[in-house]
Amino acid sequence: MKNAPAAILSDKDGTIVDTEPGWRPASIKVVEEAGGVWLPNEDPQRILGVSSKDHATALAQAVTRGTGEKADPQMLFDHVGDAIEARMRKGLVLMPGAGELLSAFETAGLPQALVTASPKSLVQALVDGLGDHPLSTYVSGDDEIPGKPDPAPYLLGAERLGVDINDCLVFEDSDTGLAAARAAGATVHSVTERPLAELLVHLSE
Known part of the structure; x- marks a missing residue:
């Protein structure tokens, strides 16, 4: 070469x-199931290409936005990660x-x-x-x-x-x-x- x-x-x-298309719907589902509010014009950019920690923080803030209570960032991110892994293992x-x-x-x-x-x-x-x-x-x-x-x-x-x-x-x-x-x-x-x-x-x- x-x-x-x-x-x-x-x-x-x-x-x-x-x-990449799977991260957004999985994140929205986890946030909404936890009682959070997903902002379609802001939150997608907060999870695109960022670190796991920053993604987790964005999820937690979205949940707190809806519940008014502090959320566990890592637990939320783990749920999203599990969904993505299951998707990948069904067919890469x-x-x-x-x-x-x-x-x-x-x-x-x-x-x-x-x-x-x-x-x-x-x-x-x-x-x-x-x-x-x-x-x-x-x-x-x-x-x-x-x-x-x-x-x-x-x-x-x-x-x-x-x-x-x-x-x-x-x-x-x-x-x-x-x-x-x-x-x-x-x-x-x-x-x-x-x-x-x-x-x-x-x-x-």
């Missing part, structure tokens, strides 16, 4: 796996072009890591679903570091691969994740601006 990076770092939700749906690109990077000898705000249980669900996968390591929401948009997750991913983050290529979909990757010093590819399937066609030309 011409002018290849030292390694590939990829976000999970909305980048490799099509789970990759983003178009994701599987082929992972294989192409593996064939090119490029080490790959997943860098996600999702908890380790969801990373394991992805790994189990992929079977024989090319991922060398991962950073999850269970790592005790600041979450995106802080650069810490991508810096840790590069460290675990033993490469310089400045020589890495990152694939991301959210503004939060893109900010984290850029702050870390990586070369960044936004899959919302250029989908993986489109990139795959370009690489095969």
Whole structure:
């Protein structure tokens, strides 16, 4: 692969796996079942691409908004995570072009890591679903570091691969994740601006 990076770092939700649409309805259901109020113009952005802790905080605040009582952020987030894991284990749906690109990077000898705000249980669900996968390591929401948009997750991913983050290529979909990757010093590819399937066609030309 011409002018290849030292390694590939990829976000999970909305980048490799099509789970992003599931987070919102699962979050709404958990909030409303707990007596909370979900604000459709504000709350979706508060959970998109953020750390597990920030997502949990947003859920708790939405519940308190409706009940007037303090809610347990982690318990709420665990319920959402359980719903997403169950969804993934029923059938893993990759983003178009994701599987082929992972294989192409593996064939090119490029080490790959997943860098996600999702908890380790969801990373394991992805790994189990992929079977024989090319991922060398991962950073999850269970790592005790600041979450995106802080650069810490991508810096840790590069460290675990033993490469310089400045020589890495990152694939991301959210503004939060893109900010984290850029702050870390990586070369960044936004899959919302250029989908993986489109990139795959370009690489095969």
